[in-house]
Structures are given as C-alpha cells and as structure tokens.
C-alpha cells in the first residue's frame with residue numbers, strides 16, 4: 612500500500628481528518644453478523660434513541676452520508692417548489708451545494724440576505740421577506756428560514772439571537788432550519804443543551820453534522836414534529852440517500868454520541884482554535900476580521916507569511932467573503948486564509964503554524 616503525498620499539516624478544513632477511534636470501533640463492532648438493511652437495524656435504532664435522549668425530545672431521525680444531502684432533503688420537506696427559502700448570502704446551502712437544494716425542492720428559490728460575519732438578523736431579513744407577498748401569485752411564497760450554526764464565518768448565534776429569528780419565522784409562517792454541520796462546536800462554546808439551541812428556540816428541523824467532528828460520513832436530518840417528517844422516507848429513497856447497509860451510518864452515530872465523545876472532540880477542536888487565535892493576535896501585521904467562536908480561524912496575513920506556509924507544506928484554505936466588517940480591507944500584499952481545527956489537531960501543530968507565520 613502506498614501513502615499519497617500530503618502536506619505535513621493540513622488545516623484547510625475539519626474534513627481532512629479521518630474518523631476518531633470510538634467511531635471506528637463502533638463501525639468494526641457493527642461489521643459482523645447480518646443486520647436488516649435500509650436502516651431497520653439495531654444500530655440505527657440505537658442512534659435514534661440516543662438522539663431523542665440528547666435532544667430531550669422525541670425526534671424523527673433520518674441518517675444520510677453527506678451534509679449537502681441532509682440540507683437539500685431537509686429544505687425540500689420545508690418548502691413547496693414555488694417557495695422562497697431565506698438564508699445568508701454566503702450560506703452553504705446557497706453557495707456550496709451545486710444547486711442541490713434547488714433540485715431537491717423541485718425549484719424553490721433560495722434568497723440570500725447579507726450580514727456581517729455570516730450572521731442573519733431580523734432587521735436585515737424583515738424587508739427581504741416582505742418583498743415576497745403571501746398570496747400574490749406572481750411571487751414565490753415565503754416558506755423557510757435557514758441559518759448555519761456555526762456560520763460560514765466561524766461565528767455563532769447566541770441563544771437569544773436564535774430565539775429572535777425563531778419568533779420572526781413563526782410570525783411570518785416560515786419553517787425554521789438550522790444547518791448544524793458544526794453543531795457541537797457551537798454548542799460547547801455556548802455551554803447550552805442541544806434542546807436550548809434548537810426546538811426550545813423555535814427551530815423546526817436540524818441537519819445535525821457528525822462527519823466533520825469525528826465520523827466518516829454521517830449526518831442526521833432531525834425533525835421535532837413527526838408530521839413534518841411524513842414525506843422524508845420517500846424523499847430520502849428517491850433522492851438516492853437511503854443507504855443499503857444502513858447499520859454503517861447508525862454505528863457511526865452511536866460511536867459519536869456515546870460517552871459524550873462528540874463533546875470531547877468539539878471541546879478539543881475549539882480549544883486548538885482558541886490557542887491559534889490567541890497566538891495570531893500577538894503577531895504584528897496579522898488581521899482578524901471576526902471573533903473566533905468555535906473551531907475556525909479567519910485571518911489576513913502578509914503575503915510573505917502565506918508563502919512561508921506554502922513552502923513549509925502547511926495548508927490553510929484561501930478565503931474570500933462579502934461579509935467582512937465595515938472598513939475591513941485586504942491589501943494586495945496580503946492573503947485571507949481560513950484555518951479549521953479538529954479532534955486531530957495538536958498543540959504542536961498550532962505552535963508550528965504560529966512560528967511559520969511569525970517567520
């Protein structure tokens with residue numbers, strides 16, 4: 612077996628890591644013996660029970676292998692083809708899913724709303740939603756609101772902010788979706804329960820990410836209201852996301868949730884990002900556009916520092932954004948980068964990055 616050439620350190624995203632040990636162990640345990648197919652197995656049942664426990668609510672759970680699939684299917688359950696789905700103008704559902712939400716909704720309109728640091732506010736949303744009048748035939752009909760927690764800028768919404776958006780959604784009769792690709796990273800920062808961050812704040816449907824924080828390929832579409840979920844068994848199968856050996860998704864989720872493993876992973880990742888942030892703040896010439904709330908650090912560095920990273924085979928993701936704070940500019944001799952930490956990131960990794968940027 613050959614090992615492909617890899618950078619010595621890759622912090623471009625958290626999905627550059629493999630699985631964490633307990634997830635791998637659960638997969639190995641689930642590997643032997645026959646199990647019913649298509650999610651009728653004991654591992655999936657256990658994952659569903661654990662998620663109901665974790666959310667302190669009876670939930671309808673649909674496991675899928677990708678976040679794009681989870682988001683697109685969730686939005687399809689929330690909006691008719693003539694619906695409008697409001698989201699941030701840099702939302703993953705709008706910008707990074709190749710039109711899957713539009714395809715799975717049979718053509719609903721995604722409406723991007725700007726906001727500093729990847730965040731939506733009621734003030735920014737209200738006039739945009741009002742533009743699409745309910746009952747006016749020539750207009751797509753307001754159907755859903757989608758936020759990302761953690762956001763695409765690595766920031767998080769406070770519980771009060773989610774509640775305000777939840778109330779707005781209710782007033783305007785919008786279903787409220789939370790894209791939780793980095794759900795646990797946000798939750799540990801807020802120090803809240805999964806329930807507080809979701810149904811207690813008005814969220815109707817969550818796409819609960821597990822891949823980036825330790826699984827191989829596993830995300831859950833979670834409904835708090837059974838009737839909202841009625842179409843989902845058919846949508847998931849029709850969309851090609853009903854996995855034949857469904858136990859392999861169930862096992863990942865069990866390994867992820869049991870013994871608070873998911874929380875340990877997210878705490879570690881966030882602590883590494885905080886360490887990176889604190890180090891960067893002390894380096895002259897380095898600029899940080901947004902606060903670091905979870906496991907992502909966005910930073911503008913001098914071109915020379917960016918070149919040193921490349922030379923030393925340290926990978927960050929080159930970034931660009933329209934939600935920079937007013938007055939924040941990026942010069943020609945500077946580079947905007949995103950660093951994402953994970954359960955595999957070490958203190959030594961952070962020290963290496965900081966040393967290389969310092970030069």
Ligand SMILES: *Cc1c(COP(=O)(O)O)cnc(C)c1O
Nearest residue numbers: 677678679680703759763790792
């Ligand atoms: C990573 C991510 C997803 C899921 O993406 P996939 O690559 O399809 O698994 C969804 N939303 C956000 C905000 C993400 O960062």
